[in-house]
Amino acid sequence: MTMRRRDFLAGTAVLVLGAANSRATIISGGLPWTPNAGNPPVPITQGPWLYFTAEEGRAVEALADCIIPPDPQTPGGKDSGCAVFIDRQLAGPYGRREGLYIRPPFMTGTPQQGPQSADGPAASYRKALAALDQYCQSKYQGKRFADLSDKDKDELLDGLEKDKVKLDGADGKAFFAHAIKDVQEGFFADPLYGGNRDMVAWKMIGYPGARYNYLDWVERHNERFPLPPVSIMGRADWSPRT
């Protein structure tokens, strides 16, 4: 083995390896650095559904309002954007299960082994929403889920949760559990993803959002933190009004 001590090199070398489609690099000579590098999040754009059909969108908005009903202080799941959040998530990598292990065979396992479905979230929503509307139409004189009374909706969802209501062609209990998780994630995630519009959820609970320094507040015990929430994209009142 060589036992030489060598001097530090000045400058940085980042060499891309030979293969045409490889991202691999050789790093030596110092920390790699390029100006303005980074991978900031991309805020959703408002507008029509990207994944849902109009009827699916209506059903998910109705579901979102059951899971998080509006009250005089805080909007519900629909007006806080939770259905938009889910639509954009299903249209993106999450809906396609990008990065997840989706090789066959797909076998049914124990609950501890986790989801083993051949379908990803996007396909599961499509199937379950169709099954939900079909169930409602046969049970409630041709009405779709979104058109039921609030009381009927809650009773139906309670039945799904307790596995008393069975949908044809979809696991209603699993779907509703999944919808609760997605709606609540949308409600509490940064508004850049489409839910938590105007940071309504963060205002409701007293969470100050994407701040980065509480050094002066660690030892101010049992005092309410006074500043309003802020999103990764800032706040509406930070932008000059035109």
Next chain:
Amino acid sequence: MPRKLPKKDVVIIGLGWTGSIMANELTDEGLDVIAIERGPWRDAPTQFPPNYVQDELRYRIRHELFLRPDQLTFTFRNKMDQTALPIRDWGSFMPPNGVGGGGVHWNAETWRFLPSDFVLRSHLTERYGASFLPEDMTIQDWGVTYDDLEPHYDAFEYLCGTSGTAGNLRGRIQDGGNPFEGPRSRPYPTPAQKQPFSHTLFAKAARDLGYKPFPQPSGNLSQAYVNPLGLRLGPCTYCGFCEWFGCGNYSKASPQTTILPLLLRKSNFSGRDQSEVIRIDLDRSRSHATGVTFVDTGGVEWEQPADLVILSAYTMFNVQLLLHSGIGAPYDPTANKGVIGRNFTHQTISSVNGFFDNKKFNFNPFIASGAIGMCIDEFNGDNFDHGPHGFVGGGYVGQVQTGGRPIQTTHVPPGTPKWGAAWKNAVRDNYLSTVTPGTGVHGSFYSYRDVYLDLDPTYKDRLGRPLMRMTIDFHDNELKQNAFLTDKFAEIIQAMGAHTVDKLYRKGPYDATEYQTTHLNGGAIMGTDPSTSAINRYLQSWDVPNLFVMGASAFPQNSGYNPTGTVAALAYWAAAAIRGQYLKNPGPLVHA
């Protein structure tokens, strides 16, 4: 045929904590070192700057900084007679990926194990008799002692600038520290972090109950610090985005903040990212490694010859690479023979949520750091008499509230519906006045004959290799331990003044879908006997002496602490053996 690269003195597989430590130590020795890393280059200004790192959905829920299961995952089952199925999305643990490894996303809870942990079987047998241990429990002594490792624990803490209060300085017990810890040669390099309200309340309640609470040792620094390599860290700002996130503030000890800026300026070091080592190459004797073969993201195979191979990937990938390379006899639980895959362990975690009157208590749970906390150690390891309780092991318990990120920290009192107006009102009324420890009960997980790793017969990875199969379940000993610790912890939370206490016991069977910790251990364990260990006390392979295997895969069983302090101390210990002994006379450092 792989393309052959020029030979190096040392090839390091994986540039996380242990890879970075070894690279720095061995380049200091003058060796020409290359590190090969499966994931991408990562640094704070590019990947996790403070203007967008506070994104719970992106980093915690969607796992942006972690390995993607389509790159590599595992199959899982509880029992040997079940069919293992693939972990399709991460649940009970999340393997790291990229330069810095787990050091990027860790909480930075920087513990030392107890002196008795390293001689566990001898210690317990002597105190309680061999028959006190369950018959199928396969715990072992490590072959290394706390005293051997003390200087190396110290080296890592001073590298990191760890913030804490010493409890035992050269044998003298110190007020305010952990009185149960092994003797340390000097104080922590920086004082303990400041504590938020709920943590001080926990400490007071614990003291009133007769315990000795102390601040958790933290790699999120209480003040600015310059480490022995001349690298600077800034004070933590308590942003509450620490574990599962990268620190944009240079306040969390990581390879990025404590080693890499210096290492990358050395002319005898280079790294390759986005390159996955698929095999450690052996010569015809099968007892000498000639280097490694890796594949880059373009699918091109390369051969990197080297005199010395350091395997420093994550626990599971160390074991997998040994199996794929045919190094060491695979473990067979039926015959109780073989070594690679044996003594696989995790951690026994649970928590207790405390709900308080929101007119009297406001905890501002979002003011936090990954390793902030007030803990007690009365119920860890063998710090208490296990005789009356009928189990062995233990853990620390503490109010370690590491953030108030609202997707995961909006807990509601037991009995609240999961949705609807009642749920919404409960979330609103409880968020600021609830104690929700990120780490509450952090218990040991001892090893058993039927908890192990091997290769799956059915499922394959993207390169066509068999996935590794985890067979793991909780045994009665750990469930008893957890019930005991959770009850003790709940008493303290109750004494803080909670009106409702929700005890979230760890229950069997082991569930791969619910996050516990990423502290998976064992599978390539260290020891004194080559028939029951893969590596010797210097982390040197018994079978291939020019291969050293770092990481928690070396743990014969897991203690009731977070593993990184011990993982790093073992790396420094191995580096000292390579520098002081191996390089002078390359060959086995221990003769079996």
